[in-house]
Amino acid sequence: MWLQDIKKSEYILGAIKTTAVFLLILYVFYGTFAAAPFLIPVWFMYMRDWIRDTAGKKEQQFRVQFRDSIQEMSAVLKAGYSVENAIREVSRELVPLYDKESRIRKEYDRMTHQLELKMPVAEVLEQFAERTGQEDVEDFVNVFVAAKKSGGDSITIIRNAVRIISGKIDTEKEIQTMIASNKLEFEIMCAVPFAIILYMKLTFGEFLSVLYGNMAGMIIMTVCLCVYIAAYCIGRRIIRIEV
Secondary structure (H helix, E strand, O other), X not given: OOHHHOOHHHHHHHHHHHHHHHHHHHHHHOOOHHHHHHHHHHHHHHHHHHHHHHHHHHXXXXXXXXXXXXXXXXXXXXXXXXHHHHHHHHHHHOOOOOOOOOHHHHHHHHHHXXXXXXXXXXXXXHHHHHHHOOHHXXXXXXXXXXXXXXXXXXXXXXXXXXXXXXXXXXXXXXXXXXXXXXXXXXXXXXHHHHHHHHHHHXXXXXXXXXXXXXXXXXXXXHHHHHHHHHHHHHHHHHHOOOO
């Protein structure tokens, strides 16, 4: 759902970063480019993780944007606007807050256009939830549709839903901020083995020379690389906390 939000320039930077890490692995563990064809899966694995992380960041950015938009909608509804006009008003209010290429601006512009085409507001919001596939959006839309069908005080129900969803997003953002230091520690720990081996190669190259240019050394370094990759994957699972 969020891959479309990754810009072409970001993909290029991601590919450059992945290639740099790939070349570093070749130099540290093998000291030659001859092993490159055998390590291509490592390149794809790292690039896949980069795409997954970047897509996750895009989703988190959207959640914050969505929170701001529904909080604004709550204020507009309180002022007496209908839901249809509230969407139009929020679309205008988002202009100074976010770039026109931001996902939230695009979604509200699209919903405004659909309303101009006389589409029912419930259908407009349901399509919004379907496009994003985001749990918070789906919860908001489900509450709205249920309120419309029940014939109750839909404005009050929507405002209560906004308060609950906004509180949930704020809480999860605080949790992510708290565990950010652990993620940084993990990245530092991932870099330490490379730093140690690079230091040894640059200062005591003859000490490590027995590990390069021969089959026994290549086997030993391959085993070390496999252990490193396994530890990296386990660490990634630990820090990828779903809140």
